[in-house]
Amino acid sequence: MEVVATTFPLLHQLFTTCLQFDSVEAALILKAISKIYFAIVQYSLPKELRATGNFVPWLQVFLQLVDKPTPPMPANTDPELKHKFPWWQAKKWAYHILNRMFIRYGNPALTDKEYKKFAKEFLANYAPQILQAYLKQLDLARSGAYMSPRVLQLNLLFLTDA
Numbered sequence: 001m002e003v004v005a006t007t008f009p010l011l012h013q014l015f016t017t018c019l020q021f022d023s024v025e026a027a028l029i030l031k032a033i034s035k036i037y038f039a040i041v042q043y044s045l046p047k048e049l050r051a052t053g054n055f056v057p058w059l060q061v062f063l064q065l066v067d068k069p070t071p072p073m074p075a076n077t078d079p080e081l082k083h084k085f086p087w088w089q090a091k092k093w094a095y096h097i098l099n100r101m102f103i104r105y106g107n108p109a110l111t112d113k114e115y116k117k118f119a120k121e122f123l124a125n126y127a128p129q130i131l132q133a134y135l136k137q138l139d140l141a142r143s144g145a146y147m148s149p150r151v152l153q154l155n156l157l158f159l160t161d162a
Contacts, residue, residue, distance in 0.1 A: 088148040098130050
């Protein structure tokens with residue numbers, strides 16, 4: 001996929017830059033890039049993204065987004081709409097991607113023959129990092145920090161499948 005090889009390094013660079021900011025605009029860009037990435041990996045994992053040199057940097061930025069403290073919501077945010085805050089939407093897509101990677105490509109028992117080698121490496125090297133990040137977020141939520149219901153659900157979904 002030439003489009004992946006050409007555009008994804010640029011998207012990764014933009015993603016990394018946006019992670020440094022706390023603005024709503026940065027969150028919206030992160031969400032958009034995450035949705036693009038998810039669309040590409042939803043049904044197959046292109047060889048270009050499977051290569052360690054490409055996969056690891058993407059994994060790292062999604063983990064950074066999961067781990068990033070959520071900037072404060074505006075004071076007038078309706079409690080019923082907290083989950084729609086752009087930072088929670090961006091985080092939701094990072095969780096979607098990390099879960100998809102594990103469920104579809106990272107579990108040797110469930111993957112297609114094409115992904116067996118990748119799955120073994122994923123399970124040994126990357127799943128523990130995801131698990132650690134998810135448990136940290138759950139611990140923050142247990143301590144009283146807000147976590148959107150969908151992010152909580154995606155977090156628990158990973159734990160039940162792990």
